[in-house]
Amino acid sequence: MDPIPATSPKHLHISTPTDTTLVLLRAFNAPLRLVWEAMFTPDKMRRWMLPPPGWTLTSCQCEPRVGGALEVAWKSDEADPAMTLRGRFTEVVLHERAVHTETMALGSGQEIGSLLEKHEFAEEGGVTTVRITQTYDLKEARDGAIASGMDEGMEACYQQLDAVLANRG
Amino acid sequence: MVLDRSPRLDVVFHALAHPARRAIIRQLSGGECNLSELAAPLKMTFPAATKHVRVLEHARLVRRRVAGRQHFCRLEAAPLKEAMLWTESFRQSWEARFEALDSLLDEMSSEEPSRARRR
Numbered sequence: 001m002d003p004i005p006a007t008s009p010k011h012l013h014i015s016t017p018t019d020t021t022l023v024l025l026r027a028f029n030a031p032l033r034l035v036w037e038a039m040f041t042p043d044k045m046r047r048w049m050l051p052p053p054g055w056t057l058t059s060c061q062c063e064p065r066v067g068g069a070l071e072v073a074w075k076s077d078e079a080d081p082a083m084t085l086r087g088r089f090t091e092v093v094l095h096e097r098a099v100h101t102e103t104m105a106l107g108s109g110q111e112i113g114s115l116l117e118k119h120e121f122a123e124e125g126g127v128t129t130v131r132i133t134q135t136y137d138l139k140e141a142r143d144g145a146i147a148s149g150m151d152e153g154m155e156a157c158y159q160q161l162d163a164v165l166a167n168r169g
Numbered sequence: 170m171v172l173d174r175s176p177r178l179d180v181v182f183h184a185l186a187h188p189a190r191r192a193i194i195r196q197l198s199g200g201e202c203n204l205s206e207l208a209a210p211l212k213m214t215f216p217a218a219t220k221h222v223r224v225l226e227h228a229r230l231v232r233r234r235v236a237g238r239q240h241f242c243r244l245e246a247a248p249l250k251e252a253m254l255w256t257e258s259f260r261q262s263w264e265a266r267f268e269a270l271d272s273l274l275d276e277m278s279s280e281e282p283s284r285a286r287r288r
Contacts, residue, residue, distance in 0.1 A: 010271065012264050026267050030274035034281075038273050048269035050262075 004122045004131045022142055024132040032123035035130060036095050039119065040064040045072075055082060064092050070100050079107040087117075096121060115142075181248045184228035189213065190221050194230065197244035204240045
């Protein structure tokens with residue numbers, strides 16, 4: 001396994017080392033133990049797993065042990081649930097590494113993507129670096145995930161794109 | 170939030186999801202080329218290259234004009250720019266999450282000494 005490269009806090013590095021992987025690298029000004037706790041404890045996850053505007057996180061379950069479940073659900077004004085994330089931890093080394101599967105589905109139950117997510121942690125001098133590697137089944141799935149980044153600009157962006165493309169017909 | 174309602178963007182990402190088509194885009198970023206010029210560096214047959222160009226045309230990433238027996242291809246940058254913008258929105262959503270995590274960790278760190286005292 002590659003060593004986690006050093007990085008300065010507050011800067012997010014995103015890379016796509018292979019056609020089906022996406023790597024997020026970020027450092028935090030906090031001891032590893034606290035970063036682990038913040039990332040894998042449901043009442044802490046609620047604080048930072050920000051939903052898109054108008055959405056609310058309704059349930060959050062996370063058991064970071066082999067076979068443990070990961071389940072998150074969101075609701076919107078139109079649907080409850082609007083989206084769910086379900087997975088299982090396949091590998092856990094406390095304060096070092098955690099791997100889980102993850103399947104996202106719409107409220108209707110329609111699955112919109114599956115991936116394997118690996119979290120790796122390293123601490124030096126009170127700064128903790130986290131490397132998240134997402135592995136998708138297909139390159140198209142990875143690109144689709146990038147394309148469906150959850151943010152408020154999304155709908156506007158689609159509309160703008162549709163308009164731009166429509167003018168070219 | 171829209172996850173499944175942009176067939177147009179799907180088409181753009183599908184078009185970008187092949188190394189030969191990305192190579193064509195790279196080559197066209199240097200200027201207009203005819204089909205044989207595009208096929209040559211790809212070590213592809215003319216019909217194979219044409220197939221990839223069609224996919225790019227369908228995504229409106231490439232525009233083709235015919236002059237006599239020559240087919241010239243030109244890059245249409247707008248959809249590509251939109252796709253990049255999109256990638257940028259992925260970054261922004263993760264940045265926002267990690268900034269929220271920074272604040273949470275500050276809070277947790279400042280609670281640490283009092284937690285230790287209680288023990």
